[in-house]
Amino acid sequence: MPAQLIDGIALSQQLRSEIAQRAAALTAKGKQPGLAVILVGEDPASQVYVRNKVKACGDVGFHSVLEKYDADLSEAALLDRIASLNADPSIHGILVQMPLPKHINPHKVIEAISTTKDVDGYSVLSAGELMTGLTGFRPCTPYGCMKLIESTGIDLRGKHAVVIGRSNTVGKPMGLLLLQANATVTICHSATPDLAYHTRQADVVVAAVGRRNTLTADMVKPGAVVIDVGMNRDDNGKLCGDVDTANVREVASFITPVPGGVGPMTITMLLMNTVEAAERT
Numbered sequence: 001m002p003a004q005l006i007d008g009i010a011l012s013q014q015l016r017s018e019i020a021q022r023a024a025a026l027t028a029k030g031k032q033p034g035l036a037v038i039l040v041g042e043d044p045a046s047q048v049y050v051r052n053k054v055k056a057c058g059d060v061g062f063h064s065v066l067e068k069y070d071a072d073l074s075e076a077a078l079l080d081r082i083a084s085l086n087a088d089p090s091i092h093g094i095l096v097q098m099p100l101p102k103h104i105n106p107h108k109v110i111e112a113i114s115t116t117k118d119v120d121g122y123s124v125l126s127a128g129e130l131m132t133g134l135t136g137f138r139p140c141t142p143y144g145c146m147k148l149i150e151s152t153g154i155d156l157r158g159k160h161a162v163v164i165g166r167s168n169t170v171g172k173p174m175g176l177l178l179l180q181a182n183a184t185v186t187i188c189h190s191a192t193p194d195l196a197y198h199t200r201q202a203d204v205v206v207a208a209v210g211r212r213n214t215l216t217a218d219m220v221k222p223g224a225v226v227i228d229v230g231m232n233r234d235d236n237g238k239l240c241g242d243v244d245t246a247n248v249r250e251v252a253s254f255i256t257p258v259p260g261g262v263g264p265m266t267i268t269m270l271l272m273n274t275v276e277a278a279e280r281t
């Protein structure tokens, strides 16, 4: 039997209705959750993402502000703007859309956001809190992956999870979240000599590389859960992930599609972190 698709759109809808209820309760107490979304430059994909984020805020009853700046905005001006938003009590979460133009140092920008408003979970302090099991915000994409895995009903305790990719925003935090859920975790990357040796032993594989067909059917243990974080284009320009989905489906038990899997969950977990940020103030 082919693997069951894990529907990120349906799970998002379910979680967003819970978020809307939490937002309504806060609004009734005079504390409507507020998110500031900052976009610098004209990257077309980023324009779509920030538009979707603002729309998603409206859908769950948040207040949001979208600030768009030309690509030549200075780093100092951006840092000033973040300082003002840090001090604004109507704003509970601040998000700076990545990537930033080359002349702006993303680390400086991320570290300028107050930890209590770092709803992307990208700062060094948020990463440290994740590592030590404290209450910092979890980065949205790996947090969404955990929700997708949870929705399959499998208990991660004692399971072997293999993460392919070691980025600060997905691979590394993903490994920590799986570890927190008591999985045995292996992180593979571009210098791993025999990737298939590791993935064939995995009960759960998370592919977050950014290269299509990184995970093929011969690399997957029968019955494994496969989470595809990749966003690539095939030869026809069609969106695809890192996994050879059509063939891996014949081996795995559950698999996320691209599109419609991890992507929608990224925005949902941003909403989740924002309502949480408002509840904490």
Ligand SMILES: Nc1nc2c(c(=O)[nH]1)N[C@@H](CN(C=O)c1ccc(C(=O)N[C@@H](CCC(=O)O)C(=O)O)cc1)CN2
Pocket: 049, 095, 096, 097, 098, 099, 120, 140, 141, 239, 258, 259, 260, 261, 262, 263, 264, 265, 266, 267
């Ligand atoms: N500050 C941030 N910047 C970026 C993040 C982030 O989490 N915070 N992540 C990505 C982009 N991103 C959100 O910002 C994002 C990417 C993809 C999707 C999504 O829903 N993808 C769809 C397909 C969309 C399409 O058709 O092109 C899917 O997979 O179904 C949502 C959000 C980089 N920057």
